[in-house]
Amino acid sequence: MLWKQFFTPVKSYSVKEAAEFLTGKNPSDVTVLDVRQPGEYRQGHLPGARLVPMGELSDRLDELERDGPTLVYCAIGGRSRVAAQMLAGKGFKHVINMAGGFKDWESMQQGSGWTSTGDYTQGLELFPDDIDVRRALEVAWGMEAALEEFYRDMAARAREAGKETTAAMYDRLARFEVGHKAKIENRYAALAGSDAELEKKAAQVVEGGMTTEEYMQRSGIDPADPAHIAGFAMMMEAQAMDLYARAARSAADAGTAAFLEDMVQEEKSHMQQVGRLLDSLLEDQNHG
Incomplete structure (x- = not known):
């Protein structure tokens, strides 16, 4: 069986762009949303990140600020892209996926040179809300x-x-x-x-x-x-x-x-x- 993706694209930042975006901002200015599991979060996370595991996200939307910017990340960028799409579909105004996820972020901080191989837009097909x-x-x-x-x-x-x-x-x-x-x-x-x-x-x-x-x-x-x-x-x-x-x-x-x-x-x-x-x-x- 073959796979395709069926999501309207959302804005994505590289980890460098995400770091530049967060520079100078207060915690009240932007929601940094971690959609990984608690065990992953305990091993390391972005400063000030709010943990809402992917499986709980749809039930906890009211805990999140809808009008301000939301930067979403996971381990390598796949779950967070899906989460960002879900948030955008629920009326969140400014949602950004951090491509490469925490692994890229950690690599950037440590200068190890690791970069993700994922191209999260390749094969993407627009899937309208009024689908038959x-x-x-x-x-x-x-x-x-x-x-x-x-x-x-x-x-x-x-x-x-x-x-x-x-x-x-x-x-x-x-x-x-x-x-x-x-x-x-x-x-x-x-x-x-x-x-x-x-x-x-x-x-x-x-x-x-x-x-x-x-x-x-x-x-x-x-x-x-x-x-x-x-x-x-x-x-x-x-x-x-x-x-x-x-x-x-x-x-x-x-x-x-x-x-x-x-x-x-x-x-x-x-x-x-x-x-x-x-x-x-x-x-x-x-x-x-």
């Missing part, structure tokens, strides 16, 4: 299929490394995606009269996209780093959640809107579970 619901379901089915394939691949890798507990978590997440695909198939059949063409349509939507390995490489993900993999999974769950939320706003009937809103809540739950997995992985690393 049938097309949204086709995209969603393709995304769920890609997530299932990704989780099964990660489970196999974890087992090869003797990490059965981690493998079991990935297996569980893969089963969730199977359930999501079945729900989408049922809703699609109700709208289109049949789900016979759904898989074919979904494949057409992501035609020209990237394989999982290519997407991970493009996003600067180290496939040998479990924490990177978990962060990547959270980014993709967030992308699915944003898709469902946009489609719900344009659904023509209450039943479809309610179905899509339920899917938003399920994706949020998945993000939180992957977040807990990431915290567990970081704790294991600290005690390893």
Whole structure:
């Protein structure tokens, strides 16, 4: 299964540009938002950064200033780009993603020369708020299929490394995606009269996209780093959640809107579970 990204672009700064932007500003002038997990935050963060993990963001928007500038960052820039898009879609006026994330920031501070490889706009496709619901379901089915394939691949890798507990978590997440695909198939059949063409349509939507390995490489993900993999999974769950939320706003009937809103809540739950997995992985690393 191939990947594509479906977000309206948001402004991104390099870490150097972000540092220049923050110079001379008081904490009340700008919200510096860290959307990583608590374990990542404890290992280091930008001065004055506010921690709101990605899986909690949609429930904690009222804690954040909507009218002033918000600089969002994560580990390497993938989760924060998704978070920035979500904030912009919720009416936040001036949202900036820090490309390269804390890893680039730390490298700049230490002068180590590390730079991220992620090109977060390549392959980007504009996805309007008034998306047709049938097309949204086709995209969603393709995304769920890609997530299932990704989780099964990660489970196999974890087992090869003797990490059965981690493998079991990935297996569980893969089963969730199977359930999501079945729900989408049922809703699609109700709208289109049949789900016979759904898989074919979904494949057409992501035609020209990237394989999982290519997407991970493009996003600067180290496939040998479990924490990177978990962060990547959270980014993709967030992308699915944003898709469902946009489609719900344009659904023509209450039943479809309610179905899509339920899917938003399920994706949020998945993000939180992957977040807990990431915290567990970081704790294991600290005690390893």
